Amino acid sequence: xxxxxxxxxxxxxxxxxxxxxxxxxxxxxxxxxxxxxxxxxxxxxxxxxxxxxxxxxxxxxxxxxxxxxxxxxxxxxxxxxxxxxxxxxxxxxxxxxxxxxxxxxxxxxxxxxxxxxxxxxxxxxxxxxxxxxxxxxxxxxx
Numbered sequence: 001x002x003x004x005x006x007x008x009x010x011x012x013x014x015x016x017x018x019x020x021x022x023x024x025x026x027x028x029x030x031x032x033x034x035x036x037x038x039x040x041x042x043x044x045x046x047x048x049x050x051x052x053x054x055x056x057x058x059x060x061x062x063x064x065x066x067x068x069x070x071x072x073x074x075x076x077x078x079x080x081x082x083x084x085x086x087x088x089x090x091x092x093x094x095x096x097x098x099x100x101x102x103x104x105x106x107x108x109x110x111x112x113x114x115x116x117x118x119x120x121x122x123x124x125x126x127x128x129x130x131x132x133x134x135x136x137x138x139x140x141x142x
Contacts, residue, residue, distance in 0.1 A: 002042075002109065003067045003074075009059035010044075011037045039111060042066070046109060047089070047102030050081040059083075068108045077105060 007016045013034060027035050041064045044050055055062040065078040079101070081087040089101045096104070120126065131137050 001069050003069055005038070005042065006063075006065040007038065007041045008063040009056040010041050010054060010062040010064065011056060013037055013041075014056065039113075042109065042111065044079045044081065045077050045101070046105045047098040050079075050087050052081075052083055052085055055081060055083055068105075070108060075104075075108070077101070 001022055002020050004020065005018045007013050027038060029035050044064050045066055061080050061082045063080050068075040076092050079087060079089045089096050089098060091104055131140050
C-alpha cells in the first residue's frame, strides 16, 4: 500500500507531499491541475524512463520519494533524476538498478488509467490476467 509520496522539482511541481489513507484514494482536479504529473512521478519509482524535460525549469534534479507498507513492513523507495540524463534509485536507502527497482515495486503498485477497464472485456486479456495473478505466465509461455 502506498502510504506517502513526496515530489520535488518535477515538471511544474516545486514541492508536494501527499499522505494516502489505507482505503480508496481519488485524485481529482481540473485540466492542468497536475494529476498526470503525480502519476508520472509515481511511474518513475517503477523504473520508467525519465526524460530530462521532466525536471522543473531551473532545477538541477528532480526527486520522487514514496513509503509503502507491505505485510506490516515499511519500504522506502526514492528516485532522483538529473539534468545530465542520469538517475539514481534507492530502496530502503540502498542503491539499486532500474531493473531491480521495477521488480521490487511491481507487486506494490498498480496504476490504472481512464477506460483501462475496457481491457477486461477482451477474452484473451482475461486469460492473461488470471494466469499472471496465479503466477502461471512462465509455465504457459514455456
